[in-house]
Amino acid sequence: xxxxxxxxxxxxxxxxxxxxxxxxxxxxxxxxxxxxxxxxxxxxxxxxxxxxxxxxxxxxxxxxxxxxxxxxxxxxxxxxxxxxxxxxxxxxxxxxxxxxxxxxxxxxxxxxxxxxxxxxxxxxxxxxxxxxxxxxxxxxxxxxxxxxxxxxxxxxxxxxxxxxxxxxxxxxxxxxxxxxxxxxxxxxxxxxxxxxxxxxxxxxxxxxxxxxxxxxxxxxxxxx
Amino acid sequence: xxxxxxxxxxxxxxxxxxxxxxxxxxxxxxxxxxxxxxxxxxxxxxxxxxxxxxxxxxxxxxxxxxxxxxxxxxxxxxxxxxxxxxxxxxxxxxxxxxxxxxxxxxxxxxxxxxxxxxxxxxxxxxxxxxxxxxxxxxxxxxxxxxxxxxxxxxxxxxxxxxxxxxxxxxxxxxxxxxxxxxxxxxxxxxxxxxxxxxxxxxxxxxxxxxxxxxxxxxxxxxxxxxxxxxxxxxxxxxxxxxxxxxxxxxxxxxx
Numbered sequence: 001x002x003x004x005x006x007x008x009x010x011x012x013x014x015x016x017x018x019x020x021x022x023x024x025x026x027x028x029x030x031x032x033x034x035x036x037x038x039x040x041x042x043x044x045x046x047x048x049x050x051x052x053x054x055x056x057x058x059x060x061x062x063x064x065x066x067x068x069x070x071x072x073x074x075x076x077x078x079x080x081x082x083x084x085x086x087x088x089x090x091x092x093x094x095x096x097x098x099x100x101x102x103x104x105x106x107x108x109x110x111x112x113x114x115x116x117x118x119x120x121x122x123x124x125x126x127x128x129x130x131x132x133x134x135x136x137x138x139x140x141x142x143x144x145x146x147x148x149x150x151x152x153x154x155x156x157x158x159x160x161x162x163x164x165x166x167x168x169x170x171x172x173x174x175x176x177x178x179x180x181x182x183x184x185x186x187x188x189x190x191x192x193x194x195x196x197x198x199x200x201x202x203x204x205x206x207x208x209x210x211x212x213x214x215x216x217x218x219x220x221x222x223x224x
Numbered sequence: 225x226x227x228x229x230x231x232x233x234x235x236x237x238x239x240x241x242x243x244x245x246x247x248x249x250x251x252x253x254x255x256x257x258x259x260x261x262x263x264x265x266x267x268x269x270x271x272x273x274x275x276x277x278x279x280x281x282x283x284x285x286x287x288x289x290x291x292x293x294x295x296x297x298x299x300x301x302x303x304x305x306x307x308x309x310x311x312x313x314x315x316x317x318x319x320x321x322x323x324x325x326x327x328x329x330x331x332x333x334x335x336x337x338x339x340x341x342x343x344x345x346x347x348x349x350x351x352x353x354x355x356x357x358x359x360x361x362x363x364x365x366x367x368x369x370x371x372x373x374x375x376x377x378x379x380x381x382x383x384x385x386x387x388x389x390x391x392x393x394x395x396x397x398x399x400x401x402x403x404x405x406x407x408x409x410x411x412x413x414x415x416x417x418x419x420x421x422x423x424x425x426x427x428x429x430x431x432x433x434x435x436x437x438x439x440x441x442x443x444x445x446x447x448x449x450x451x452x453x454x455x456x457x458x459x460x461x462x463x464x465x466x467x468x469x470x471x472x473x474x475x476x477x478x479x
Contacts (some may be wrong), residue, residue, distance in 0.1 A: 121314035124274055128314075129328035129380065130304035143318045152258055221318050221360040 005191050012195045013181060016179060018198065019175045027161040030099035034107055034160075035153070037100060041108035043137060046115050056108075063105035069166055072098040076170045080208035091170035103160050107153060115141055139179070147218040154211040156202050165200075175199065226384055231280035231291070233263070233270050233439075240266045241277070242439035248384070249299065251413040255426040258436035259462060264419040265311075267436070268386045271417070272306045273299045278462055284383055307377035311389040313369040315361040318407045321348065322357040325379045333380075345455075347375045351405055367398025371405050378409060385409070387418040394443065423466055427451055435459045 044056050063071065076094040079086045118141050126136035168176040175196050183192035226248040230469045233241040240263045248254055256264050269275040271282060278451040284305045289298045315324050322344050329340035347355045361369055370390055377385055390406065391399045403425050410416060410429040420426060426433055426447060433450040435443045435458070443456045454460045 119317070120319060121310065121312055125308075125310065125314035125316060127386065128272060128303060128306075128308035128310075129376070130300060130332045132300060135331050139327065140316055140318065147318075186412060221320075222362050 001182050004194075005188055008186065008188055008193045009195050012179070012192060015182060016175050016195055016199055019173070020203065022092075022174050023164050024173075024203070025162065026096055026164045026167060027157070029096050030103065030160055030164075031157050033096070033100040034104040035154075037104040038107035038111050039142065042111035042115060043142075045108065045112045045165055047133075059133060060105045060108055063102050064109075066096065068163055069169065070100045071102055072166055073168060074098075079159070091167055091172035094170055095164065095167035095172060099160055099163060102163075103156050107149075107156055110152040110156075111145060111149050114145035116142045117148050147187065147215075147222070150215055150218055151211070154207065154214070161203060161207070162200060174189055225283075225285065226417075227281075227283040229270070229281045229283075231267070231270055231277050231282065233266055233277050235276060241270060241438050244280070244439075246441065248415060248417060250383075250415055252431045253410050253416045253429055254418070254432050254434060255430040256417065256419045256434045256436055257421070257423070257426060258442075258460070262437045263439040264436050265388050268308070268388050268417065268419055271384070271386060272303045272308055274308070305310075305383045305476060307380045307385045308385045309370075309373050309377050309385070309390045311393050313361070313366070313373045313393075315364075315369055315372055315376070320358050320360055321353060321364065321368075324361070324372055325376050327388055328376070328380060338449070343379060344375075347379050349425075350378075351375045352401075365398060366394045367401045370394060370398070370402045374405055374409065378414075381464035383415060385414055385416045387416065387420070389419050389421065391420065391422060421466070423451070423463075435462065438463070 024179065041056055041060065044052060072095060075098045076089065076091065079089050079094065079097075122140055122144060126140045131139070164174060165176045167174050168180070171177075173181065179192040179196045183189040184193075225248075228244055228246040231241055231244040231246075232239065242263075244263075244267060257265070258264055259412075263453075266275055273289075273294065276294075277373055280291045282289050282291070284300065284302065287305060289302050294397075315321075316327060319327055322341070325344035325347055326337070326340040327333045329343060330337055335343075345354065345357065348357050351374065353368060353371060353375070356364060356368060359374070364372065374390070387406070392403050394402060399422075403422060405420075406425070407429055418426075419429075428447075430447045432444055433447050434441055435450070435454075435456070437458050443450070443454065443459045445455075447449040451463065454463055
């Protein structure tokens, strides 16, 4: 067995780190859009609007039922043919759209469960003081559902950070793409991808730390 | 003026409310008593459509809602003319004591935040919880939570206040402070409809006591006559049971 070329790896770290903003940018944009969409989907699933409910069920079924990689290819190659002004869709945009739709389907289900997990007394109190259903949702139910759903949603976010690496297959030079290009010159593929793995790991650990802070904050109102 | 006609509610095959007729004058304090499971709470919950009545009409002031064909807008209007105090307090878990009171003032009644805050602070002083304004419900005792629940209802200045067994879920040590607060509310001559098992309290503050059994109003009378000379044998049986030993109600004279 050959030894690792540690010096080469050290030299590669700053190069790969330079692509972290792109990775985080795609993940944060995807997460923000997915959260909004998932909340809308979840509220619809709870309210069960006729006709619309069918469409939402179909949407969730499709995006949970097909691989993310396949969805990304569908958007990258399919959208330009379906929507004329997206002819010049770039890989980053296609990736963010794909991540948004894919993860919103999963997140909608966990937000729906969280909404239904909010105590009945909270719904009744909101209605009894005369709140409309919309005000009740935004002021009372969703904030409490957020606390219930937070750990799962952070897990999806972590998954999304790692899934941005699939943008590589759409020709985006992100962390994976950069490592691939570097290794193509040096033939030190193992070293290059090891650096990528460790950096992903570090990012995820940082978010796990933030997760504990977030859960503590959301739980503040509920502890004595 | 509140007027209820033929209010009926069924759960499956069971008729829980069987054509209730009820009038309450402005400022009148009406206490409803009766055995468990006779529709007392359901009556209150039907009055603001927390439970949807199957038939009958409800009139509060100039608003009349017909059970079968109530629109969402009518239900909302009805709820905004009533305030409800829950047995299990039902405070908003994600709002402080102050926030529980300001919430509907700002987001239902559309009052400016500063005005709502000033009003909530005045209410907190009135219910003796000014020092707990920033506490979340989880950090309050049962008695404190229910006082906030009553404060939240007071702040709405609704035409009708509904109290659904407000002391039944409380540890005995907290019952006194909640009844004291309700006495204070009663002295303000707000229109109150109260379901309770506290007979002594009913005797003190009620203008009229109603006895319900089997989803119907069996008897109604001013408290002196109701407790001293009940007419219907069912009322007499109930009163004998709750004043005798081993009754589910608390002994008269406490609090």
